Amino acid sequence: MIKELEKISLEIEKDLKDLDIPQLKKKYLSKDGTLQKLFKNIKDVKPNQKAEYGKTLNTLKVIIEEKINDSQREKSEVEDNKKIDSTAPFDINSSKEKRPHILDLKGSSHPLMQELDKMLDIFQRMGFNILESRQIDDDFHMFESLNFPKGHPARDMYDTFWTEEGFVLPAHTSTMQNRALRRFGPPPIRVVLPGRCFRNEATDASHEHTFYQIEGIYVDKGVSMGHMQAVIKEYLSQYLETELEVKMQPAYFPFTEPDIEFVIGCPFCKKVGCCVCGYTGWIELMGCGMIHPNVLSSGGIDPQEYSGFAWGVGLDRLTLIRKGIKDIRKLRDGDINFLRQF
Ligand code: FA5
Secondary structure, eight states, rough: HHHHHHHHHHHHHHHHHHHHHHHHHIIIIIIIIIHHHHHGGGGGGGGHHHHHHHHHHHHHHHHHHHHHHHHHHHHHHHHHSSSOTSSSSSSSSGGGGOOOGGGGOOOOOOOHHHHHHHHHHHHHHOOOOEEEOOBBOOOOHHTTTOOOOOGGGGGGSSSOOBBSOOBBOOGGGGGGGHHHHHHHHHSSSEEEEEEEOOOOOOTTTOOOSSSEEEEEEEETTTTOOOHHHHHHHHHHHHOSOOOOEEEEEEEOOTTTTEEEEEEEETTTTSSSSSSSTTTSSEEEEEOOOOOOOOHHHHHTTTTTOOOOEEEEEHHHHHHHHHHHSGOOOOOOOOHHHTTOOO
């Protein structure tokens, strides 16, 4: 019997090279396969040979099963490689010669991150702290703490996305005001809060569903609108490095009083009207205003003693202006040829 196994073992060695997987399965592992028959014969093996016989037979079975598993794994790896990786900057299925050279693929920072770094550098030199905003938040920080009680009609101005559990994707970085007042108080407080915002938008050349804002807060004794204007003018002129026509116009935010919008003359059409400025000649850059007393109180700051201002500037729009990009959607297209220009 043992002799017979030795013969079969040699046959298996040859078949592992010559037969394909279905043939191997049929010949050795199927119900009428060789190994099944040999397992049935175990009852006829002499008692003193039974252990060796069973062990050898099991080893042969494992060898065949491993061969089958290896081959299946190889097959699924080949299939995986055929799948398209939409994040790869080339088609993984294209021949090696057609792929860009590895040195052409070296990473670089995204234009938005380049602009964010530049802006944060300016604020740091002006003495501001930096705290990044959250990408998921709650009703209290999105609305209640900002003086939007439940049912307030201005909630509709910030149409954003909600999870089934009641969390919210922040529609603006003002969601961080309450946290910043508490964390950096008591005044003086100088902090900027950069972060991603999300809105349920019909997108166009200057509106995206996802964009960056940089919130700023300045609170101290005797802070006025004059300080706000000076700070905003200072960081904008350092950042833009060019003279732009700036206009301040009235706006409405429940969390500031008074409220202002900073708009600039469209540098793309010189105020004639184009798709970037929505044919108005002006691009809205930021909302700002004096922080509402209710917001200060909710952040643990006494509005009788302190006053302050806040702003929320859109980084994507600033990037368009500084880099001469005419459509905001280009920033998130993931088009490598576009991104390589920066
Ligand atoms: C706000 O988001 C207020 N939280 C700003 C604020 C902060 C006011 C602190 C007062 C005090 P608004 O919705 O206007 O305001 O957005 C501010 C800026 O974000 C806009 O001027 C614009 O530059 C940018 N922005 C807004 N929506 C979009 C969008 N869909 N795509 C790209 N940028 C946007």
